[in-house]
Amino acid sequence: MPSAEVFSWLRTRFMPHIWCPGCGHGIIMHALIRALVGLKKDKTQTVVASGIGCSSRMAGYIDACTLHSTHGRSLAFATGIKLHKPSLTVVDVMGDGDCSAIGGNHFIHACRRNIDITAIIMNNNIYGMTGGQASPTTPAGAWASTTPYGAIDPPFDICRLAEGAGASYVARTTIANPKQAETFIMNGIKKKGFAVIEVVTHCHTQFGRKNDRRLPLDNYNYFKAVSVPLTKAKTMTPEELAGKLVCGEFVNKDVPEYTEQYDKVIEKAQRR
Amino acid sequence: MAKKFKVGVNSAWCKGCSLCMGVCPKSVLEMSDRMKSTPVRENDCIGCRQCENICPDLAITIKGGEDDA
Secondary structure, three states: OOHHHHHHOEOHHHOOOOOOOOOHHHHHHHHHHHHHHHOOOOHHHEEEEEOOOOHHHHHHHEOOEEEEOOOOOHHHHHHHHHHHOOOOEEEEEEEHHHHHHHOHHHHHHHHHHOOOOEEEEEEOOEEOOOOOEEOOOOOOOOOEOOEOOOOOOOOOOHHHHHHHHOOOEEEEEEOOOHHHHHHHHHHHHHOOOOEEEEEEOOOOOOOHHHOOOOOHHHHHHHHHHHEEEHHHHOOOOHHHHOOOEEEEEEEEOOOOOHHHHHHHHHHHHHHO | OOEEEEEEEOOOOOOOOOHHHHHOOOOOEEEOOOOOEEEOOHHHOOOOOHHHHHOOOOOEEEEEEEEOO
């Protein structure tokens, strides 16, 4: 990918960014920009919405039409934008807490409604910005600042949550595979309907140092070791899959899209 | 004739996280004494662009790939 095009999508005056050295959010931002460049999107016709958290700083660095909204409610703002102008490409970048805890309600209903938004969820298992508190995706047994004896509650599986709520495209990958992340984000943007791409990333500053993954490279190697492709996972027993991360496209189906349905309602109402 | 690649590291953006050094199959990059990634064995680069894709700071750019006869 020609890097000059990637740089044209960056607000270089804000670089270097605020994220910690080695933070996976930068890798995801690069993948998202490569996907947007690969799809030949127009900056003036692309909206990147975000909520609050480390992940949500991303909207500030991408030179498109961006919106930094309230905590967890970015999907509500994005839905409003998409409904007003369905021709826009709307990408919503969220963290795991933003998506599944504070904005969990908005998330499941955006999935159910199947509006044409691409949601990129950066799952780093923790609330990184506020001091490493346990989030709904903190694995059971993991250490966080609010679980000094290890988390006891079972975590959310964001992909299964989205699948159950009715999203038309659900995929998961890790930051150890940036090329796959780029492909999934591309497929998600191309998909007419609600697309959920969960990118498992790390917070070595808050989560890794308590869980024996202190360096960015430790996390990279960990993700390489535990990720299992979906086709291989189908042949494995649940015991073998314990502690593994299944990566791949879980759902890719065609269901009626919300803005199209809404336009039909407008047409019907005006005919009378 | 092997293809030649130019490994550019923007040291103003590099934070020295060492991810690029870990992913490079040819050990092209090394940490400088100012804690920045530096291409010390640029001739060994095979242009796989793993470092470019993994760099969280978007500091690495691989150029080239044309045959330099």
